[in-house]
Amino acid sequence: MSPWQQLSLAWRARGAAPLLREYYQSLHPLLQRPLSDVSLVAVDMEMTGLEPQQNQIISVGLVPLIQQRLQLATAEHQLVGISGSVGQSAVIHGIVDRHLQAQTLAQQHLLSWLLQRVMGKLMIFHHAPLDLAFLSALVPKAPGSALRFPVVDTLQIERRRLLRERHILPQGCLRLGACRQRYHLPVYAAHNALMDAIACGELFLAQTASIDPHVAVAEFLWWP
Amino acid sequence: MDESELLPIRNFLAEIAPFNELPAELLEECSRSVSIGYYSKVSGSVPLSSENPMLYIVRSGAFEVRNAEGELLDRLGAGDYFGFPSLMSGESISNKVLILEDGLVYHLTLSLFEKLRAGCRAFDRFFNRAYAKRLRHQKASHNVALMTANRISSLMVMAPVSVDHKTPVCDAAKLMRKHRVSSALVIDNQKLVGILTDRDLRNRVLAEGLNGNVPVYQAMTSAPVTIDANALVFEAMLQMSQHNIHHLPVLENGQPVGMVTSTDIIRSQSSQPIFLIGEIERQQDVASLIHVSKQIPLLLQNLIGADARAEEIGRILTSVTDALTRRLIQLNQALLGEPPLAFCWLAFGSQGRQDQMACSDQDNGLLLAKEPDAAATAYFDALTHAVCSGLNDCGYVFCPGDIMAQNPAWRMSLENWQQKFSGWVNTPEPKALMHASIFFDMRCVFGPESLFTALQNQVLATTCDNDIFLAALAGNALSESPPLGFFRQFVLERDGSEEKGIDLKHRGSVLINDIARVYALSAGINEVNTAKRIRVLIAQGILTRKDGLNLADALEFIAHMRLANQGRQYENREALSNYLRPQALSSLMRHQLRDAFKVVHDAQAALKLKFMRSF
Known part of the structure; x- marks a missing residue:
């Protein structure tokens, strides 16, 4: 890891709440390690819409990626309580209000729930800015102050890869399903946060399968 | 979750x-x-x-x-x-x-x-x-012994008839009648405590003058001999003969899961090749030989079911044909008397190559030690007609091209055969080349080996390094190509408007046989089985190990597909053919079949380069 990255990580952690700062610090030793030696977690969230300030997270799926394998045994799927109704978004994620009555997590506990589970692990998202914006909206006291830890973004990796081959990317070619198709990954009919997290994790495995596993993980990171 | x-x-x-x-x-x-x-x-x-x-x-x-x-x-x-x-x-x-x-x-x-x-x-x-x-x-080198090493679990009757130990024997007997079985398991508290057989009902109930209300446990054979589901069929046979019994309950982890009877075992063994060949050798007349030959389709079916390699299936079926041919010769010799002079019964084509499959016709000839006189000619005419029609009755139909020992044209002395072959080699006309593909794959099925070797050695001496003949033969081998189109799509044979599918024989197996034959004749190799020819070609460095193994794999794979396809046709009671519909294949199988045809395609290109360069 370059000194700049080290500094950057410390700078980004300043002023953060204790648990969040602990997460920044837990990433420290990871950045210089080779990809094959780092634990990651693929994360996906379902929301009631696309506006972080107006819409809410309704479910989170996590699947750890350890030693280049997605570990379903320790995967988790968590529904989150919302104020109001899921409305039209139920069409997409299939979660209706009835589901949200049992075993849900309160919005204010979501961030610490997530941080406890990803401690010492890098997070993988497909299109990280959206997920991070929603998570940032959860930061207590200073809602909206952005979370700025480095993550893996499979969409960015794919964009970079495709731009090396051509200049203009056709619309929709960076969607998760379209990316997966290019690697001959199976089509998963169901959409929930857990299956999408697995789908995203598999995409990352496919993207990195032909790459020397000794390459530092830092090569794959996206810094918000 | x-x-x-x-x-x-x-x-x-x-x-x-x-x-x-x-x-x-x-x-x-x-x-x-x-x-x-x-x-x-x-x-x-x-x-x-x-x-x-x-x-x-x-x-x-x-x-x-x-x-x-x-x-x-x-x-x-x-x-x-x-x-x-x-x-x-x-x-x-x-x-x-x-x-x-x-x-x-x-x-x-x-x-x-x-x-x-x-x-x-x-x-x-x-x-x-x-x-x-x-x-x-x-x-x-796994062999036929494997077939007799089948496990009990493969032939036992699942979900056997069982009765509670307190059931009256007449109810048990009714149940056995309903299921048409000769025995039932007796269960007490989910444990096997005995077995009730027809013999028990006779000896312990009827002969004792008891009525049908006796509970089963009084009539049953208690603590019966049992066998584990993983035991070999062979071990079950041993148990039965040691204890002089005909029924064995089958246990798995101590729980009764089935029943195997001596009839099940006999039925499973009767279509085993060893058994079948033994039967053939025991038969004393042609009629009973024909009867035994009815088992051959079942044998083929069993071999396909046992997932034997196609190469071995071909060898096993051919050894059955060989045994039938030999027995027919012996039986007819017994009728006609001792032959007037030494002779060899020659097998050509698929029987020669030992790759017979279902619905093979017969290709054979007779090699005589010397020129026959009128009496000898009459003797061999009678013998060959009897043997060929015997084979026809056993399911090996008369050769449509009349390449049979009963045709006087293919019943010759050593000298005449040698001249015939020399003629084909020296004047490789289209007709001669067509014959070559059949006659050059010859094997002696009956008769003195030395007589046959004298012919084969002379033939190989004329073909070995004979550039003109080999170029013509290679050209003939290239007249058909594997069914791959320009975009590597399968080319399907059409019969009028009806789509027949991929011809696995004429555009697959035959092409590999042709390729191996050209190489083998060029190097004077006396093997005729295509897989063996390829092995020798690799050993002599004529084919590279990689090319040779690929060709052998392709041969096996295509033959396997042919057999599996015919197995399916047999089960569906369709007419057997060599046409495969690509829709019936999984994507992986299609992929592999394309690979196999690609190998044939490449081998044809190499053959052309090696033998037809200067022409």
């Missing part, structure tokens, strides 16, 4: 054998416990760890299992497995799994795999069979 969340993974597992046999809760546990990896072609092979063996379930992509010597054991696609042999044997991994196409793989841990085997009998049986099959492929 609630069960709907991993639906795509569970649904995939639920569709593949043997996971489809698992109870819902175990299936759910599987989908929650797999770990997922992705393997890229770039890395070459899947790193398998002996310390941490896993069951690998292919979700997408294509893989190839090869042993330490590099021999191909299996090709795998979606829904196939690898890694199970070391899971089951505990031995370290010696096979390599090569990555042909990038793919996603689900991994299952050893402890879960063992839990599934313990929790579901069908699951356990599936992998036992897969393991046995892999072992079989592992052993380079």
